[in-house]
Amino acid sequence: MKTQPTASHFIDGQYVEDTSGEEIPVIYPATGEVIATVYSATPAIVEQALAAAHAAEKEWAAMTGTERGRILRRAAQIMRERNHDLSVLETYDTGKPYQETSVVDATSGADSLEYFGGLAAAITGEHIQLGEDFVYTRREPLGLCVGIGAWNYPTQIACWKGAPALACGNTMVFKPSETTPLCALKVAEILHEAGAPAGVYNVIQGYGPVGASLITDSRVDKVSLTGSVPTGKKVYAAAAEGIRHVTMELGGKSPLVIFDDADIENAVSGAILGNFYSSGQVCSNGTRVFVQKGIKEAFLTRLAERLQGVKLGDPQDPEVNFGPMVSEKQLGIVEGYIAKGIAEGARLVCGGKRPDMAGFFLEPTVFADVTDDMTIAREEIFGPVMSVLDFDTEEEALARANDTEFGLSAGVFTRDLSRAHRMAAGFEAGTCYINTYNDAPVEAPFGGSKQSGVGRENSKAAIEHYSQIKGVYVRTGDLEAPF
Numbered sequence: 413m414k415t416q417p418t419a420s421h422f423i424d425g426q427y428v429e430d431t432s433g434e435e436i437p438v439i440y441p442a443t444g445e446v447i448a449t450v451y452s453a454t455p456a457i458v459e460q461a462l463a464a465a466h467a468a469e470k471e472w473a474a475m476t477g478t479e480r481g482r483i484l485r486r487a488a489q490i491m492r493e494r495n496h497d498l499s500v501l502e503t504y505d506t507g508k509p510y511q512e513t514s515v516v517d518a519t520s521g522a523d524s525l526e527y528f529g530g531l532a533a534a535i536t537g538e539h540i541q542l543g544e545d546f547v548y549t550r551r552e553p554l555g556l557c558v559g560i561g562a563w564n565y566p567t568q569i570a571c572w573k574g575a576p577a578l579a580c581g582n583t584m585v586f587k588p589s590e591t592t593p594l595c596a597l598k599v600a601e602i603l604h605e606a607g608a609p610a611g612v613y614n615v616i617q618g619y620g621p622v623g624a625s626l627i628t629d630s631r632v633d634k635v636s637l638t639g640s641v642p643t644g645k646k647v648y649a650a651a652a653e654g655i656r657h658v659t660m661e662l663g664g665k666s667p668l669v670i671f672d673d674a675d676i677e678n679a680v681s682g683a684i685l686g687n688f689y690s691s692g693q694v695c696s697n698g699t700r701v702f703v704q705k706g707i708k709e710a711f712l713t714r715l716a717e718r719l720q721g722v723k724l725g726d727p728q729d730p731e732v733n734f735g736p737m738v739s740e741k742q743l744g745i746v747e748g749y750i751a752k753g754i755a756e757g758a759r760l761v762c763g764g765k766r767p768d769m770a771g772f773f774l775e776p777t778v779f780a781d782v783t784d785d786m787t788i789a790r791e792e793i794f795g796p797v798m799s800v801l802d803f804d805t806e807e808e809a810l811a812r813a814n815d816t817e818f819g820l821s822a823g824v825f826t827r828d829l830s831r832a833h834r835m836a837a838g839f840e841a842g843t844c845y846i847n848t849y850n851d852a853p854v855e856a857p858f859g860g861s862k863q864s865g866v867g868r869e870n871s872k873a874a875i876e877h878y879s880q881i882k883g884v885y886v887r888t889g890d891l892e893a894p895f
């Protein structure tokens with residue numbers, strides 16, 4: 413497959429190149445080879461993208477929701493038809509196994525385009541009768557939205573931001589992560605092919621400073637970031653300067669609580685899905701696995717057995733189910749945490765090493781006897797490292813689960829459904845799971861509380877974050893005044 417894109421940026425309905433920007437090498441994580449080169453947006457490219465998105469605002473907002481929705485649904489159909497090629501590209505961009513990308517990434521992007529395409533015509537205001545008078549509300553677009561993406565789900569993030577933004581009548585300039593710049597260009601190309609007018613959805617490349625330069629432009633009305641908490645703090649502060657709307661999809665250190673009455677096979681599946689999918693590079697992962705003392709050793713034994721099923725290798729091979737870290741840098745960060753876990757006294761149950769192969773691979777790693785104060789139990793690692801902690805009572809598990817500045821996700825495995833719902837109500841997290849983990853259907857809201865985020869993606873809730881209400885008071889009779 414040709415991995416070098418036609419050009420670095422997609423602006424105003426066409427590919428645009430400017431090689432005077434900083435070079436961004438695109439590295440295939442499974443081999444360490446450079447598979448493409450793109451160039452960071454220069455100030456002239458940033459200006460071109462913002463001007464195009466600004467100019468497209470009126471025409472796009474004036475279209476009916478049905479017309480906008482039709483375009484989004486057409487784009488969804490094209491994505492599904494090209495799922496294989498898009499999945500291969502996603503695997504080159506991220507290193508995630510084709511076995512995953514072929515069922516998750518373009519598929520999830522298409523779901524988003526289809527869902528918000530379907531909803532577009534139903535984005536309406538309301539009528540409020542006040543005696544003879546009445547108020548009606550108009551749900552209006554915000555205007556020009558900036559999307560900034562992380563590297564773990566490049567297609568999904570480009571769509572999860574673009575689909576609701578466009579459905580509401582906004583335009584977008586999207587900056588993917590510099591680590592995975594390829595997939596968002598395909599999203600822009602497909603939207604344009606489906607009929608989105610030029611300038612409605614633009615993609616420009618760049619490192620952090622390019623993202624920062626977008627946020628402070630006076631034409632920008634909203635910023636939606638998917639990234640780490642430290643970046644979120646900077647972006648939120650910069651957006652606040654201009655009182656811009658924000659959505660913040662940030663990091664986590666989520667708890668997964670397994671009670672001794674749980675179906676152990678399902679609980680092990682949940683822990684695997686919540687720690688090792690995408691080689692652990694998932695924001696919502698339940699990396700603090702609290703297991704009730706009575707079943708701790710049985711859980712660890714079964715987990716170790718199930719991990720025998722891990723198949724590392726060429727991620728393009730459909731039989732391979734575990735890929736490399738996205739980059740050498742990320743590999744180094746995760747190895748640093750493993751060393752800290754060992755140094756602080758956690759018991760290494762399995763993994764912890766780089767296998768003898770090219771690329772940025774790391775074995776799935778499980779630590780037991782982890783305590784709440786250890787670094788590996790407090791900080792987001794963003795790699796395949798599971799920390800198993802133990803507990804005695806429900807009250808203790810809930811208090812310890814919530815003892816974190818993060819609040820993205822939380823999960824519980826138990827056969828006692830009253831307890832499951834009590835736990836879900838008590839978790840300080842935006843997305844909770846009962847007897848499952850990491851499902852993220854477009855129909856359900858996704859996002860974090862506490863430092864993990866502001867706003868929600870997916871579901872009808874996303875409409876609230878890409879539109880604003882205008883109230884219009886209408887008097888039907890004469891108007892009295894004091895003089």
Ligand SMILES: NC(=O)c1ccc[n+]([C@@H]2O[C@H](COP(=O)([O-])OP(=O)(O)OC[C@H]3O[C@@H](n4cnc5c(N)ncnc54)[C@H](O)[C@@H]3O)[C@@H](O)[C@H]2O)c1
Binds near residue numbers: 624643662
């Ligand atoms: N909550 C979610 O939905 C979600 C989903 C995926 C990833 N994440 C989080 O993302 C992180 C991993 O991704 P990452 O390493 O790409 O994150 P990151 O914060 O380093 O970068 C995210 C994006 O922000 C840009 N950026 C960096 N500095 C900026 C600045 N000052 N102004 C504007 N933009 C700037 C980067 O270029 C990149 O595109 C993890 O913390 C993970 O939990 C969250």
Ligand SMILES: C[N+](C)(C)CCCC=O
Binds near residue numbers: 694695
């Ligand atoms: C669909 N997942 C796997 C829950 C990923 C959501 C985005 C977080 O990284």
